[in-house]
Amino acid sequence: MNEAVKSKEVGWGYHWPVMIIVIIASVLNWWIGHLVFTRVSICGIEWLDIVGTYLWALWWVFAFVVWGYWPFTRIKNLSSRGIVILGSAWFLGVLFWYLASKIVDLGTYGFPILAGFFFWIVVTDFSFHLWAKIPLPKKAVLNLLLWYSLVILTIIILPKPGQIPAWWFIPTQWLLGSGIIAYWTKDMKESEAGITFWAINVIVVALIIVFASLIKQYNFSLDNAYLALLSGNSLYFLIWFGAGCSFNWGVFVIFEGLPWRRIKPPTLGAIVGLISVLIISVIATLVSIAITKSIWPPTGPEDINYLLQAFVLVYAGVNWSFAIPLVFPSKRTGFPPTWSWESKV
Known part of the structure; x- marks a missing residue:
C-alpha cells in the first residue's frame, strides 16, 4: 500500500462499511449455522x-x-x-x-x-x-x-x-486492539512488557467480576473459586461477555482508535474507550436477546433457548470482528495499525 495513503488521516465514514460487513457476516453466520446444525450434528x-x-x-x-x-x-x-x-x-x-x-x-x-x-x-x-x-x-x-x-x-x-477461565479475553482485546499496551510498555524489555500485559489483564478482570457481582450478574465464590470463575451465574453475563469480545478489538482497530485517541492523556482516552465499549456491549446484548426472543418466544420460565441463541449470535461477532481486519489488512479495515496514542489527531 502507498505510504501516503497509509498515513492519511480519515474519518469515521471511511471505516463504517467494514463494521457493517462485520455485523452482516455475524448475523448470516449465526443463521446459516442454525440451519446447518439443526440438520447435521457433530457433537x-x-x-x-x-x-x-x-x-x-x-x-x-x-x-x-x-x-x-x-x-x-x-x-x-x-x-x-x-x-x-x-x-x-x-x-x-x-x-x-x-x-x-x-x-x-x-x-x-x-x-x-x-x-x-x-x-x-x-x-x-x-x-x-x-x-x-x-x-x-x-x-x-x-x-x-x-x-x-x-x-x-x-x-x-x-x-x-x-x-482456563476466558474472562481474560476482554481486557486482552482492549490492550491489543487499542494499542495502549504498546504505548505503556514502549520503553520496557519484551519480557517486562509481557508481564505488565498480564498484570493489567488480571486487574481488569477482577474489576469486571467485582462490578458484575455487585449488580447480581456474577456469583464469585471463594469456596469454589475455580468453578465460579468458569461460569458466574447468569446467561446474561455470558452473552454480554460474548458481545464484549465481539466489539472490544474490532471497534478500536477498525475505527483506528477514534474517537477515544482524541482524549489526552492517552491513558485516560484508553480507559474511557474501554468503558464505552463495555457499555456498547450491554446495548448489543439487549438487542441480541430481543431478536432471538422474537424468533424463539419462550414457552415458559424454564425455556432458555432464546438466550442460548443470543449467546451464539454474539459469539459470531467475535469471529468476524477479528477475521475481516486480520485477513484483509488495509487502511479501511484498520489493520495493521498505522496510528499510535502519540499521533496528533
Whole structure:
C-alpha cells in the first residue's frame, strides 16, 4: 500500500462499511449455522457445534497471522489471499471440531480445548512473542507442537473440566486492539512488557467480576473459586461477555482508535474507550436477546433457548470482528495499525 495513503488521516465514514460487513457476516453466520446444525450434528448440541466451529476457525486465522500469513505468502493479491485464508481456516475449524468429537465429549471438553488454544496462542505469540526470529515453516511446527502440548496439559492439570477461565479475553482485546499496551510498555524489555500485559489483564478482570457481582450478574465464590470463575451465574453475563469480545478489538482497530485517541492523556482516552465499549456491549446484548426472543418466544420460565441463541449470535461477532481486519489488512479495515496514542489527531 502507498505510504501516503497509509498515513492519511480519515474519518469515521471511511471505516463504517467494514463494521457493517462485520455485523452482516455475524448475523448470516449465526443463521446459516442454525440451519446447518439443526440438520447435521457433530457433537449433538446445536449451539455448541455453531460456536465451536467458528471459534476454531478463528483460532486458525490467529495462527496464520502469527506465521506472517504463511503458507499463503505467495498469493500477492491481498483480496484473493484473504478469501483463501478464510476458506482454509473454516475448513480446518470444522475438520478439527469433527475430529475432536471422535476423541472426547465436546459437551464437556469443547470449551476447555478452545479456551486453552486461545489462551496459549496469546501468551506465546501476542504477549511474549516466543520464537519470533525462527524461520518458517519451522516456527509453525514448533508452535503447533507447543500449543497442543500445553492444551493437553492444561486439561489434565486443572480441575475438571480443565478449562482456563476466558474472562481474560476482554481486557486482552482492549490492550491489543487499542494499542495502549504498546504505548505503556514502549520503553520496557519484551519480557517486562509481557508481564505488565498480564498484570493489567488480571486487574481488569477482577474489576469486571467485582462490578458484575455487585449488580447480581456474577456469583464469585471463594469456596469454589475455580468453578465460579468458569461460569458466574447468569446467561446474561455470558452473552454480554460474548458481545464484549465481539466489539472490544474490532471497534478500536477498525475505527483506528477514534474517537477515544482524541482524549489526552492517552491513558485516560484508553480507559474511557474501554468503558464505552463495555457499555456498547450491554446495548448489543439487549438487542441480541430481543431478536432471538422474537424468533424463539419462550414457552415458559424454564425455556432458555432464546438466550442460548443470543449467546451464539454474539459469539459470531467475535469471529468476524477479528477475521475481516486480520485477513484483509488495509487502511479501511484498520489493520495493521498505522496510528499510535502519540499521533496528533
